[in-house]
Every structure is written in C-alpha cells, then in structure tokens.
Amino acid sequence: MTSTDWPLWEVFVRSRRGLSHTHAGSLHAPDAEMALRNARDLYTRRSEGVSIWVVPSASITASSPDEKDPFFEPAADKPYRHPTFYDIPEGVRHL
Amino acid sequence: MTTMAPDTGSYEAVFDAAVAADERIEPRDWMPDAYRASLVRQIAQHAHSEIIGMQPEANWITRAPSLRRKAILMAKVQDEAGHGLYLYSAAETLGTSRDELLDKLHSGRQKYSSIFNYPTLTWADVGAIGWLVDGAAITNQVPLCRCSYGPYARAMVRVCKEESFHQRQGYELLLTLSRGTEAQHAMAQDAVDRWWWPSLMMFGPPDGESAHSAQSMAWKIKRHSNDELRQRFVDICVPQAESLGLTLPDPDLRWNEERGHHDFGPIDWAEFHEVLRGNGPCNDQRITRRRQAHEDGAWVREAAAAYAGKHRDTQGEAGA
Numbered sequence: 001m002t003s004t005d006w007p008l009w010e011v012f013v014r015s016r017r018g019l020s021h022t023h024a025g026s027l028h029a030p031d032a033e034m035a036l037r038n039a040r041d042l043y044t045r046r047s048e049g050v051s052i053w054v055v056p057s058a059s060i061t062a063s064s065p066d067e068k069d070p071f072f073e074p075a076a077d078k079p080y081r082h083p084t085f086y087d088i089p090e091g092v093r094h095l
Numbered sequence: 096m097t098t099m100a101p102d103t104g105s106y107e108a109v110f111d112a113a114v115a116a117d118e119r120i121e122p123r124d125w126m127p128d129a130y131r132a133s134l135v136r137q138i139a140q141h142a143h144s145e146i147i148g149m150q151p152e153a154n155w156i157t158r159a160p161s162l163r164r165k166a167i168l169m170a171k172v173q174d175e176a177g178h179g180l181y182l183y184s185a186a187e188t189l190g191t192s193r194d195e196l197l198d199k200l201h202s203g204r205q206k207y208s209s210i211f212n213y214p215t216l217t218w219a220d221v222g223a224i225g226w227l228v229d230g231a232a233i234t235n236q237v238p239l240c241r242c243s244y245g246p247y248a249r250a251m252v253r254v255c256k257e258e259s260f261h262q263r264q265g266y267e268l269l270l271t272l273s274r275g276t277e278a279q280h281a282m283a284q285d286a287v288d289r290w291w292w293p294s295l296m297m298f299g300p301p302d303g304e305s306a307h308s309a310q311s312m313a314w315k316i317k318r319h320s321n322d323e324l325r326q327r328f329v330d331i332c333v334p335q336a337e338s339l340g341l342t343l344p345d346p347d348l349r350w351n352e353e354r355g356h357h358d359f360g361p362i363d364w365a366e367f368h369e370v371l372r373g374n375g376p377c378n379d380q381r382i383t384r385r386r387q388a389h390e391d392g393a394w395v396r397e398a399a400a401a402y403a404g405k406h407r408d409t410q411g412e413a414g415a
C-alpha cells in the first residue's frame with residue numbers, strides 16, 4: 001500500500017488572532033487528525049500559525065476558469081457600487 | 096478539461112496573453128502540453144533534489160560538535176524535507192501523483208541535482224554546503240518566485256524565506272573554523288576547495304548547450320540564463336570568501352573592470368556529465384539509501400491507512 005491511498009488535503013493557516021485563515025498549501029494524509037499534525041510540521045515550523053484548518057481537496061467546489069468572464073460578469077458593469085463613482089464638491093468633508 | 100478540441104487556438108491565445116502580461120498560470124487553466132511537461136520535469140527534479148539533499152548533511156547530525164550545531168543541522172535537514180513536500184504538491188497540481196514521482200526518482204527516470212552525489216568528508220563540509228550549495232540554490236530560486244506557474248512560484252516564496260537561515264548557518268560555521276586552530280582553518284579551506292566547482296555546476300550547462308533554457312525563458316518559467324546566474328553567484332561569493340579568510344580554488348579568478356564582473360576559470364563539464372550519467376562518487380549510495388528509507392517506511396504508511404480505514408468504518412463515514 002502506498003501514499004496514493006492517502007487523500008490530498010488543503011491546509012489553511014491563521015497566522016495570528018484577528019486574521020482569517022489563508023491557504024498555505026496541500027499535503028497527503030490518511031485522515032484528518034494526521035493531516036493536522038502533518039500540516040503543523042510542514043507549514044508552521046517557524047510559528048507561522050495559531051490555528052490550522054484542513055479540508056479534503058475533493059470536498060472543494062471551484063468555479064471553472066473556462067467560464068471566468070461570464071461568471072463574474074454581473075459585477076463588471078456596476079461601477080456605482082464603488083465610492084469613487086460619485087462626484088462630490090471640493091471641500092465637503094467626512095464623506 | 097472539457098470539450099476544447101475545436102477551440103484550442105483561442106485557449107492558446109489566452110495562455111500566451113497571460114504569460115505576456117506577467118500573469119500567473121493556475122492549475123485549472125488551459126496550458127500547452129509541452130509547458131505542463133516541462134514544469135513537471137523541472138519541479139520533480141527540484142523536489143527530488145531537496146529530499147536527496149538531506150542525506151549528505153544528515154551524515155553529520157550524530158557527530159555535530161555541539162548541541163547548538165546539532166539542533167541547527169536537524170532544523171536545516173527538516174526544512175529540506177519540507178521543501179521537497181511543497182514542491183511535490185506543486186508538481187501534483189499538474190496532474191502527476193506523488194507515487195509516480197517517487198517511482199521515477201527510485202528508478203532513475205527523473206533526476207536530482209548532481210551536487211548531492213558528492214560526499215561530505217568532514218564537519219566543515221556542512222558549512223561549505225550551507226554557504227555554497229544553499230547559496231547557489233538561492234541564486235537560482237529567487238527569480239523562480241516570479242515563475243509563470245502560480246503553485247511553483249508560491250512554493251518558491253516559502254522556500255526562499257527558509258533558505259537564508261541555511262546559508263547563514265553555513266557561513267557562520269565556516270567562519271568559526273576559519274578563525275579557529277590551524278587544523279580547523281585547513282579543514283574549512285579544504286571543504287571550500289572541494290565544493291566550489293560543483294557549486295558552479297549547479298547552474299547547469301553553458302547557455303549554448305542548455306537543452307531547455309530558451310523555451311523555459313519564453314514561457315517565463317526561467318527568468319535568467321544559466322551563465323547569468325552563475326556569474327551573479329561568483330560575484331557574490333568573492334567578497335564573502337575574503338571575509339571568511341578563505342580562498343576560492345581558481346587561479347583565473349579576478350575582477351574584470353571592463354565587464355564589471357569577475358572572470359573565472361573554465362568549468363570541467365566532463366566531470367559534470369560523468370556525475371549526471373551516474374558515475375559520481377555517491378550516486379548509488381544516494382539512491383539505494385532513498386529506496387531503503389521508502390521501503391522501511393512502508394509499514395508506517397500501511398498502519399496509518401489501516402487505522403484511518405477502521406476509524407472511517409466505525410464512524411460510518413463515506414470513504415475518501
């Protein structure tokens with residue numbers, strides 16, 4: 001038996017309290033507990049994290065890069081969602 | 096990927112435009128088969144080098160002269176294992192598997208850096224490796240942080256952060272020996288004499304003879320040519336050797352005012368190709384040790400998988 005039987009896990013690390021977990025990389029492990037231990041040894045050897053999430057890579061649903069443009073299209077023509085869209089006279093403050 | 100046959104041309108245009116705009120290519124993007132193959136070859140060779148590279152240094156862990164040096168060396172060797180794992184993960188995003196990569200290493204179908212086929216004869220070699228071998232690796236790897244393939248570039252950022260400790264501990268080790276007794280100084284000099292030329296070979300064959308260079312640079316996998324990086328490394332090392340109170344074993348090494356670089360003597364490429372062909376001092380030893388370690392670990396992998404399977408069954412979860 002070899003490591004192909006070990007699923008791939010994505011590792012997310014919170015670098016310090018108050019920040020979100022961010023993707024650090026991936027690793028193979030037989031189960032969640034071992035994935036956590038391996039992630040600690042692999043991605044936090046220099047105190048890079050205070051909390052780790054591991055997620056089976058197979059459980060992630062991703063948007064397809066092929067439909068990138070149409071998928072994100074709805075946001076492209078709505079500049080009025082940004083504050084810079086609006087003209088405000090010089091000198092008006094706290095706005 | 097799904098039905099792309101009628102449309103490969105436009106996919107290729109998107110890929111070319113992304114590379115031209117210095118954007119990163121990500122795993123699920125369309126990419127030319129040759130780009131994918133070239134990356135797998137390079138990342139696999141890089142990953143193998145990291146884990147084979149653990150051997151020459153691990154050779155000295157039990158004989159480190161102090162607890163401080165021993166702790167440092169263990170941390171460094173552990174880092175190299177980590178670098179191998181980051182890189183194997185990056186390679187796997189291209190559709191190969193960990194087992195396939197290890198198989199190819201063990202059967203000699205994929206290579207690792209020929210530098211690791213040289214033996215570590217004395218404690219000073221640990222210093223020379225840190226200073227010169229990790230130093231050459233850093234010179235190679237820093238530009239790879241901007242490689243066009245996202246997962247490889249990200250792995251390199253992580254690796255480069257960790258490498259600077261490797262180089263500095265080696266330099267400090269050599270400095271301590273160089274300033275020590277006459278015998279210690281001689282040991283440091285001897286190590287530098289043996290590692291200098293193989294380190295220059297780490298940058299690969301001269302530009303004219305480098306099989307993959309031109310295409311890799313067009314794809315922005317590589318950003319600088321072999322000779323360019325080699326020259327950069329030589330220029331960095333000369334003043335560092337002076338500060339160490341050690342010399343570099345090259346009678347032709349001198350500053351060239353006109354070029355603004357150091358000239359250096361010819362590299363023995365016959366030796367390089369011999370080592371590459373498998374006839375270096377330690378080729379057999381390295382691969383035999385690697386296979387042995389893999390076989391010795393088989394029961395651990397089996398036990399962990401069996402435990403995970405049993406746990407899954409009793410919890411009634413779906414198998415992964």
Ligand SMILES: [Fe+2]
Nearest residue numbers: 145174175178
């Ligand atoms: Fe490394």
Ligand SMILES: [Fe+2]
Nearest residue numbers: 175229258261
């Ligand atoms: Fe290193």
